[in-house]
Amino acid sequence: xxxxxxxxxxxxxxxxxxxxxxxxxxxxxxxxxxxxxxxxxxxxxxxxxxxxxxxxxxxxx
Numbered sequence: 001x002x003x004x005x006x007x008x009x010x011x012x013x014x015x016x017x018x019x020x021x022x023x024x025x026x027x028x029x030x031x032x033x034x035x036x037x038x039x040x041x042x043x044x045x046x047x048x049x050x051x052x053x054x055x056x057x058x059x060x061x
Contacts, residue, residue, distance in 0.1 A: 046052055
């Protein structure tokens with residue numbers, strides 16, 4: 001019975017080690033990854049510049 005308890009405790013330790021390592025990495029990386037993401041800038045549409053006016057004039061039917 002004592003051997004079975006040791007075996008179970010080893011299994012539990014290995015399960016914990018297998019799940020704790022990736023979780024620790026995720027916790028360490030998550031704040032840096034969230035800080036690196038920048039909100040998208042809203043575009044107000046097509047800018048009125050000389051070359052866009054020329055293109056639009058040439059594209060008229």
